[in-house]
Amino acid sequence: MFARFLKAAPACPNCGLRLDAHQADDFPAYIVILALGHILVPLMIEVNAALAIPLLWQALIWPGLAILLALAMIQPVKGAVIAVQWSRRMAGFS
Template sequence: MEEHVFGGAAATAKEPARPVLQAMWRGFNGRCPHCGKGKLFYRFLKVADHCSECGEEFHHHRADDLPAYLVIVIVGHITVGGLLSLERVTNWSLWTHIAIWIPITIAMAVALINPIKGAVVGLQWALRMHGFGGEDKNELEKGYGDQ
């Protein structure tokens, strides 16, 4: 018996459950969402083709622009909230705020992009999205053409 799960992938009752939060946490920490030991990235933002420990394949992930959008939302809320709060309680010039907030914004964005991308790849793995469910490659390509 087949049931449909988030992402359009079909999972059978025989397949073991993949804990979503654990997979995302492992990805957030730059580790393989399956075993938690191997490295997920081989360079900054470059996902490895497979796990060096358990052999899980990552080459078919499709994180695309979601990590960047999430980082923009997170950093934007923190930066704007901090800027407006500090502006309310201080009388600093515009240049002082620029000198403070632009480096903070850049540092937060660079610090968050890799962990957020890892969490997205972990989410895709846990939900068996984009080839992480062991589907036949021809079936996946046929399914994308129907859209």
């Protein structure tokens, strides 16, 4: 589905469906930010309640974890947004 990390392929190699007609825009990033906030903030609270991790380590761990999880989530989420647009015949999939 993707020609590059976040660039949709022009067409499906199997059926020829045009994939560049999607209009996902920033919606995948909004979903990732919303999901990561709901994952990381409770995790930070629980970890700080249970452990006494020095602030310097926390300043490295939490942003690093946020970046890694965001990179892991953004491509599948964008694929899901494109799939929903295709299934609803939205954007250029009419």
